[in-house]
Amino acid sequence: xxxxxxxxxxxxxxxxxxxxxxxxxxxxxxxxxxxxxxxxxxxxxxxxxxxxxxxxxxxxxxxxxxxxxxxxxxxxxxxxxxxxxxxxxxxxxxxxxxxxxxxxxxxxxxxxxxxxxxxxxxxxxxxxxxxxxxxxxxxxxxxxxxxxxxxxxxxxxxxxxxxxxxxxxxxxxxxxxxxxxxxxxxxxxxxxxxxxxxxxxxxxxxxxxxxxxxxxxxxxxxxxxxxxxxxxxxxxxxxxxxxxxxxxxxxxxxxxxxxxxxxxxxxxxxxxxxxxxxxxxxxxxx
Amino acid sequence: xxxxxxxxxxxxxxxxxxxxxxxxxxxxxxxxxxxxxxxxxxxxxxxxxxxxxxxxxxxxxxxxxxxxxxxxxxxxxxxxxxxxxxxxxxxxxxxxxxxxxxxxxxxxxxxxxxxxxxxxxxxxxxxxxxxxxxxxxxxxxxxxxxxxxxxxxxxxxxxxxxxxxxxxxxxxxxxxxxxxxxxxxxxxxxxxxxxxxxxxxxxxxxxxxxxxxxxxxxxxxxxxxxxxxxxxxxxxxxxxxxxxxxxxxxxxxxxxxxxxxxxxxxxxxxxxxxxxxxxxxxxxxxxxxxxxxxxxxxxxxxxxxxxxxxxxxxxxxxxxxxxxxxxxxxxxxxxxxxxxxxxxxxxxxxxxxxxxxxxxxxxxxxxxxxxxxxxxxxxxxxxxxxxxxxxxxxxxxxxxxxxxxxxxxxxxxxxxxxxxxxxxxxxxxxxxxxxxxxxxxxxxxxxxxxxxxxxxxxxxxxxxxxxxxxx
Numbered sequence: 001x002x003x004x005x006x007x008x009x010x011x012x013x014x015x016x017x018x019x020x021x022x023x024x025x026x027x028x029x030x031x032x033x034x035x036x037x038x039x040x041x042x043x044x045x046x047x048x049x050x051x052x053x054x055x056x057x058x059x060x061x062x063x064x065x066x067x068x069x070x071x072x073x074x075x076x077x078x079x080x081x082x083x084x085x086x087x088x089x090x091x092x093x094x095x096x097x098x099x100x101x102x103x104x105x106x107x108x109x110x111x112x113x114x115x116x117x118x119x120x121x122x123x124x125x126x127x128x129x130x131x132x133x134x135x136x137x138x139x140x141x142x143x144x145x146x147x148x149x150x151x152x153x154x155x156x157x158x159x160x161x162x163x164x165x166x167x168x169x170x171x172x173x174x175x176x177x178x179x180x181x182x183x184x185x186x187x188x189x190x191x192x193x194x195x196x197x198x199x200x201x202x203x204x205x206x207x208x209x210x211x212x213x214x215x216x217x218x219x220x221x222x223x224x225x226x227x228x229x230x231x232x233x234x235x236x237x238x239x240x241x242x243x244x245x246x247x248x249x250x251x252x253x254x255x256x257x258x259x260x261x262x263x264x265x266x267x268x269x270x271x272x273x274x275x276x277x278x279x280x281x282x283x284x285x286x
Numbered sequence: 287x288x289x290x291x292x293x294x295x296x297x298x299x300x301x302x303x304x305x306x307x308x309x310x311x312x313x314x315x316x317x318x319x320x321x322x323x324x325x326x327x328x329x330x331x332x333x334x335x336x337x338x339x340x341x342x343x344x345x346x347x348x349x350x351x352x353x354x355x356x357x358x359x360x361x362x363x364x365x366x367x368x369x370x371x372x373x374x375x376x377x378x379x380x381x382x383x384x385x386x387x388x389x390x391x392x393x394x395x396x397x398x399x400x401x402x403x404x405x406x407x408x409x410x411x412x413x414x415x416x417x418x419x420x421x422x423x424x425x426x427x428x429x430x431x432x433x434x435x436x437x438x439x440x441x442x443x444x445x446x447x448x449x450x451x452x453x454x455x456x457x458x459x460x461x462x463x464x465x466x467x468x469x470x471x472x473x474x475x476x477x478x479x480x481x482x483x484x485x486x487x488x489x490x491x492x493x494x495x496x497x498x499x500x501x502x503x504x505x506x507x508x509x510x511x512x513x514x515x516x517x518x519x520x521x522x523x524x525x526x527x528x529x530x531x532x533x534x535x536x537x538x539x540x541x542x543x544x545x546x547x548x549x550x551x552x553x554x555x556x557x558x559x560x561x562x563x564x565x566x567x568x569x570x571x572x573x574x575x576x577x578x579x580x581x582x583x584x585x586x587x588x589x590x591x592x593x594x595x596x597x598x599x600x601x602x603x604x605x606x607x608x609x610x611x612x613x614x615x616x617x618x619x620x621x622x623x624x625x626x627x628x629x630x631x632x633x634x635x636x637x638x639x640x641x642x643x644x645x646x647x648x649x650x651x652x653x654x655x656x657x658x659x660x661x662x663x664x665x666x667x668x669x670x671x672x673x674x675x676x677x678x679x680x681x682x683x684x685x686x687x688x689x690x691x692x693x694x695x696x697x698x699x700x701x702x703x704x705x706x707x708x709x710x711x712x713x714x715x716x717x718x719x720x721x722x723x724x725x726x727x728x729x730x731x732x733x734x735x736x737x738x739x740x741x742x743x744x745x746x747x748x749x750x751x752x753x754x755x756x757x
Contacts, residue, residue, distance in 0.1 A: 030510070033510055033511075047566065049567075050559070075568060094510070219551060220554060222506055222531070223532050224532070224533070225548060225550050226535070227551045255542055258542075258544065265572075269565055270568060
C-alpha cells in the first residue's frame with residue numbers, strides 16, 4: 001500500500017557482479033534522513049516478506065536511496081528481475097542507528113561480498129571526516145568482486161582478497177601482517193558473519209576497536225518482533241533498534257549464525273518454488 | 287414494543303441470544319472468524335431485552351461513552367442507519383470494538399439485567415450494526431469548518447485512529463504516520479484474523495481516510511521525522527499513539543534457540559505477514575507439534591489459538607492459577623473448546639536445545655500462590671525440588687510488551703517513566719512538551735484496544751481545546 005509522495009520507483013538498476021545488483025529507489029523522505037550504517041526494509045508486493053537491506057547510497061537532492069542485494073532467496077531473486085520504472089510496494093526507513101563517523105585517525109574498512117557496497121559509503125564518510133582510510137575488499141572469487149574503482153577513490157590504501165587467491169591475497173590472513181607494521185585506531189567490518197568474526201579475531205590482539213554491522217533475520221525491523229536478538233557482551237540486544245552496529249569483540253557470532261539459519265528449509269522451498277514456477281501473480285509487468 | 291403494552295410489567299428474557307459460532311472442530315482448522323454475528327432477527331430479539339433505563343448504567347462503563355440505550359432503541363425500531371450514526375458519534379471503530387472489547391467488564395457489567403440474568407449483549411449489537419453499515423455503505427458525518435490547524439498523529443493503531451477521526455471531524459488537518467507498511471497497529475499485527483478479520487480493519491481505516499485523514503505508511507516517527515521536527519515543520523500539535531511494541535523476554539538460558547518466538551514475532555508473522563499461507567505468502571513460520579505458550583493474557587490466548595490452527599498441540603503454561611488468568615473469559619473458553627491444555631502454577635527455568643540449536647525441551651518449576659503483590663494478584667512462589675521437564679519444539683513467550691523506545695530516545699524534553707518506558711501524561715493525555723499529547727499503550731503500558739481508544743478520544747478533545755485557545 002502506497003501513499004502520496006512516496007512511489008518507491010526503481011530509478012536505476014545496476015548489475016555489480018553476477019547475481020549482485022544495486023537499485024536506486026525514489027523515496028524522498030528516506031533520502032532526506034539516511035545516514036551511513038542505517039538500513040531500509042522493503043516489501044516487494046502484497047504477499048511479500050519484509051526484507052532488511054543496508055543503505056549504500058543516497059541523493060538528498062534527487063530524493064533517492066540505494067541498496068545492493070545478492071540474489072540468494074526468493075525475494076532477492078524476484079527483485080533481480082524487476083526493471084527500472086517498477087514501483088515497490090513499500091520501502092520503510094531509514095531504520096537502525098547511524099554509524100559513528102568522526103576523525104579517529106587511521107581507519108581500517110573491511111567489506112565482504114554484497115556488503116562492500118554499504119561499506120564504501122561508510123569508508124567515504126570516514127575519509128570526508130579526515131581519516132586515513134585503508135580499505136580491504138573481500139570476495140569468494142574475483143569474478144564477484146565489484147566497485148574496485150569506487151574503493152580506490154575513497155581509500156588511501158586498498159587491499160583485495162579472495163578466498164581462492166585469484167586476486168593478490170588469499171583469505172584475510174594477510175591482515176595480521178599488515179597490522180604488525182601499521183597501527184589503526186578503528187576498524188569497521190561489514191560482510192558475511194564468518195568474515196566479521198575473523199576480522200574481529202584478527203584485530204582483538206592488537207586492541208583495535210572493531211565495529212561490525214549485523215544483518216540477522218528481521219521482520220518489522222523497528223523493535224517489535226525480537227527475531228533479530230543477538231547476544232552482545234552476554235546481554236540480549238535487538239540489532240534493529242540497538243544496532244545494527246556492535247563491538248565486534250563482544251558479539252556472540254556463533255549464536256548469530258545459528259539464528260540466521262533458523263528458516264533455511266523454508267527459504268529454500270520458497271526459492272525453489274519461485275524458480276520453477278516463476279512469478280504467477282503478474283507483479284513484474286512493468 | 288414492550289412499552290406500549292397495557293400492563294406495565296414487560297416480560298424479561300433472562301438469557302441473552304447466543305452468538306452463532308463456527309463449531310470448534312471446524313474452526314480449529316481454519317482462520318475464518320469464529321463468531322459469525324447475529325442475524326437481523328437475533329439482533330432485534332436481543333435489543334428488545336434492553337430495559338431502556340432512565341438512568342442507564344451501561345454508558346458509564348464505556349471508555350468512549352457510547353449512547354448505548356439510544357442506539358439500541360433505534361436498532362429495535364429497525365432504524366439501522368440512525369443506530370450506527372449514534373454509535374459513531376462517539377466511536378469511530380464500532381466493527382472492531384463490537385468484536386474485541388471486553389464488554390463483560392465495561393458496559394455489560396453495569397447492566398441492570400445482569401442482576402437477574404445475563405446482561406444485554408451490547409457488543410454483539412454494536413457489531414451487528416457496524417456489519418450492517420459495511421454492507422450498505424458508509425454514511426459520512428458532517429465535518430466542522432476547517433480551522434487551519436494541522437495535527438500529526440503518530441501510529442495508526444486504535445488510539446491514533448480514534449484521535450485522528452475526532453480531530454478531522456473537528457475541522458483540523460490531520461496527517462497520520464504509521465511505521466509499518468499496513469495501517470491498524472495491533473488490530474492488524476496482533477489480533478488474529480479469526481477474531482478480527484483484516485478486511486474489517488481495512489474498512490474502518492478506509493472510513494477514517496474518507497473523513498480526510500492523510501495516512502503515510504512505512505514512516506517511522508523518531509527516525510524519519512522527530513517530534514520536534516514535526517512541530518517545527520508546520521504541525522500545531524502532535525498525538526503519539528505508538529503502542530507497546532517491544533517484546534519482553536524472560537532472561538532464562540536458551541531463549542535464543544530456534545523455535546523460540548516472542549508473542550510479537552509469532553503474531554506478526556501469522557497476522558500481518560500471513561505466514562499461515564506460506565509459501566503463497568513469502569514470510570515463513572516454522573511450527574512444531576508441541577507448542578508451549580508462556581503467559582496467560584489475551585495475547586497468549588491468541589498465540590495458542592493460532593498455533594492450534596497451524597496443526598500443533600498446544601499447552602499454556604501460566605505461573606498463577608486459573609482464577610488469576612488475565613485473558614478474557616470468552617477467549618479462554620474458546621481456546622479450551624478448540625483443544626487448549628492449560629498447565630497452571632508452573633514457570634520455565636531454562637530451555638534446552640538439540641544439536642542444531644532448535645529447542646527440544648523446557649525445564650520448569652511448580653509454583654504456589656502467596657500473598658497478593660503490587661498488582662493485587664497473589665504472588666507465585668517457586669516450590670523447591672518441584673523441577674520437571676516438558677518436551678516441546680516451539681515456545682512462544684507471551685509475557686507482555688513495553689513501549690517502543692525510539693520516540694522517547696529521539697525527543698528531547700519528553701518525560702518518560704524510566705522503569706516502564708511509558709510516556710508520562712496527565713488525565714487528558716498532555717505530555718511534558720507543549721502541544722504534544724500521547725495515549726494508548728505508549729502511555730499506559732500494554733492494555734486494551736478500547737482503553738487506548740478512550741485515551742485517543744480524550745486527547746483529541748484536549749488537543750482541540752489547546753489549538754482553539756492558542757492565540
